[in-house]
Amino acid sequence: MDINELIAIVKKKLESQIIIENIIIQDKSFLHKNHIGNQPNKFHLKISLKSKELRKMKKIDSNKKIYKALNKEMKNFIHSLQILID
Secondary structure (H helix, E strand, C coil): CCHHHHHHHHHHHHHHHCCCCEEEEEECHHHHCCCCCCCCCCEEEEEEEECHHHHCCCHHHHHHHHHHHCHHHHHHCEEEEEEEEC
16 A cells, blocks of 8 residues: 555544544655664554544553554555654
8 A cells, every 4th residue: 555545544534533634645655764663555544633522532542543544454455653643
């Protein structure tokens, strides 16, 4: 899977399961380029989103909701996920 396809899938999944006012997803895979265990087919994503729904939750619960929505992608295509909620 290429990065643009992955970003589109992540965006669609999150928007279908969480009320989101705005979302930006960035490829930050270069941050892991020289790490041990880095795999070329796994990506580092930075998700910045604005969501009243998630802001009402504890941080741990909002992150769990995002990880649950992206379970398949986390197992197969995402090495690291950075989440910023506004």
